[in-house]
Amino acid sequence: MLRVRCLRGGSRGAEAVHYIASRLGRAFTGRVQRTFQSTQAAAATPDPCAAADKAPDPVPKDCPVSSYNEWDPLEEVIVGRAENACVPPFTVEVKRLEDGGGRRRPVRGARDEANTYEKYWSFYQQHGGRPFPPDHVRKAVAEIEEMCDILKMEGVTVRRPDPVDWSLTYKTPDFESSGLYAAMPRDILIVVGNEIIEAPMAWRSRFFEYRAYRSIIKDYFHRGAKWTAAPKPTMADELYDQDYPIRSVDDRHRLAAQGKFVTTEFEPCFDAADFIRAGRDIFAQRSQVTNYLGIEWMRRHLAPDYRVHLVSFKDPNPMHIDATFNIIGPGLVLSNPDRPCYQIELFKKAGWTVVTPPMPLIPDDHPLWMSSKWLSMNVLMLDEKRVMVDANEIPIQKMFEKLALRARFASTPRSEQ
Numbered sequence: 001m002l003r004v005r006c007l008r009g010g011s012r013g014a015e016a017v018h019y020i021a022s023r024l025g026r027a028f029t030g031r032v033q034r035t036f037q038s039t040q041a042a043a044a045t046p047d048p049c050a051a052a053d054k055a056p057d058p059v060p061k062d063c064p065v066s067s068y069n070e071w072d073p074l075e076e077v078i079v080g081r082a083e084n085a086c087v088p089p090f091t092v093e094v095k096r097l098e099d100g101g102g103r104r105r106p107v108r109g110a111r112d113e114a115n116t117y118e119k120y121w122s123f124y125q126q127h128g129g130r131p132f133p134p135d136h137v138r139k140a141v142a143e144i145e146e147m148c149d150i151l152k153m154e155g156v157t158v159r160r161p162d163p164v165d166w167s168l169t170y171k172t173p174d175f176e177s178s179g180l181y182a183a184m185p186r187d188i189l190i191v192v193g194n195e196i197i198e199a200p201m202a203w204r205s206r207f208f209e210y211r212a213y214r215s216i217i218k219d220y221f222h223r224g225a226k227w228t229a230a231p232k233p234t235m236a237d238e239l240y241d242q243d244y245p246i247r248s249v250d251d252r253h254r255l256a257a258q259g260k261f262v263t264t265e266f267e268p269c270f271d272a273a274d275f276i277r278a279g280r281d282i283f284a285q286r287s288q289v290t291n292y293l294g295i296e297w298m299r300r301h302l303a304p305d306y307r308v309h310l311v312s313f314k315d316p317n318p319m320h321i322d323a324t325f326n327i328i329g330p331g332l333v334l335s336n337p338d339r340p341c342y343q344i345e346l347f348k349k350a351g352w353t354v355v356t357p358p359m360p361l362i363p364d365d366h367p368l369w370m371s372s373k374w375l376s377m378n379v380l381m382l383d384e385k386r387v388m389v390d391a392n393e394i395p396i397q398k399m400f401e402k403l404a405l406r407a408r409f410a411s412t413p414r415s416e417q
Contacts, residue, residue, distance in 0.1 A: 001380055004076040004077055004078055068192070071383065072383065080160075084163060086129065088124070090121070091177070091205075093204065120369055140183070156382070166181055170207070174235060175204050177204040179209065187273045188201060189213060189272055195226035197230060197272065198229040199230060201270075202239070202270070207235060228301070230294075239263060253314075271289045271290055271319075275308075284310055285324070313342065323378045324341075334356075385406055387407055390409070
């Protein structure tokens with residue numbers, strides 16, 4: 001889902017600015033820039049993100065796009081669709097996105113989690129470029145439709161991407177691939193104020209994913225929204241570390257601590273889902289699909305009105321931040337106990353409330369081709385007091401009750417997932 005419009009007159013993250021304060025600004029600002037001293041001018045120029053703390057000017061009154069954070073009252077949202085979803089071809093960036101079948105040393109009782117399990121490699125090899133099993137697609141479509149119905153009952157306007165045939169093969173001068181899906185608008189689009197930013201992506205199977213959203217974005221543009229498409233990467237072989245370790249989790253931990261992942265710094269790339277917003281402050285992680293150049297592009301593009309801060313986690317296989325570090329209110333964040341944030345003490349000292357979500361209940365036999373069980377904490381805030389949560393995840397529902405939040409349930413039995 002993509003938060004498109006929130007209630008005007010909401011906080012726009014003003015509270016978060018006070019919580020973050022100058023300590024976090026000094027700790028994070030310019031870290032990406034220090035990682036890349038690409039030119040002497042960049043090193044000598046004062047950081048444009050160090051502007052005085054003030055919220056950006058409000059968007060035009062009649063603009064349909066207005067969203068600054070993850071918790072203001074939600075008025076309009078884009079929800080993806082699973083129709084025609086295809087298995088991605090088993091290329092380097094897909095194969096490297098696994099953790100050796102769960103051989104990482106568990107933390108707090110963690111079980112297998114990965115983006116592409118080794119036990120599913122034969123599935124990818126056999127079905128890459130072909131549709132996902134029809135029964136699973138049917139169930140996914142039913143789940144998404146139920147979510148749309150709940151959102152509508154809560155008074156939220158729901159927009160949907162166009163159906164696309166993702167099985168079509170396409171070829172560029174640098175690679176050949178087929179598509180994936182349009183199920184995750186959060187991955188490819190991010191709204192900052194009244195601007196929609198299209199992420200360039202890093203998987204070749206997602207190169208043309210933006211096409212499913214173009215009719216919606218054009219409509220928003222005609223009605224006053226800003227529209228920016230980040231530079232599209234060539235996705236040539238040089239963008240990927242062909243020797244990135246596949247099975248050694250210890251090697252991955254070591255490389256992750258050094259900021260090295262399957263994507264190189266050959267050209268900017270990022271998924272929108274590696275960024276999370278708190279008003280003027282936007283937090284980003286270096287991941288398997290988002291490189292430092294991509295984060296730096298966002299930092300320069302959004303400066304001086306917004307500050308992009310780099311955060312990192314004890315995670316050998318990071319990909320998308322919401323199931324690791326999910327900001328659900330002003331100065332309130334869910335922090336995954338299996339992937340602790342290296343900078344978490346700075347948040348605490350700045351006055352943030354850090355909540356540890358309970359272990360997810362998703363069963364071991366549930367197919368997780370490209371996800372982890374921690375989807376349980378990847379929730380949607382309808383406002384500061386209402387949250388959409390999986391009806392099967394009772395422990396996290398109780399957690400939200402203790403936080404005085406009212407849960408709205410997406411109730412699909414496990415047998416139907």
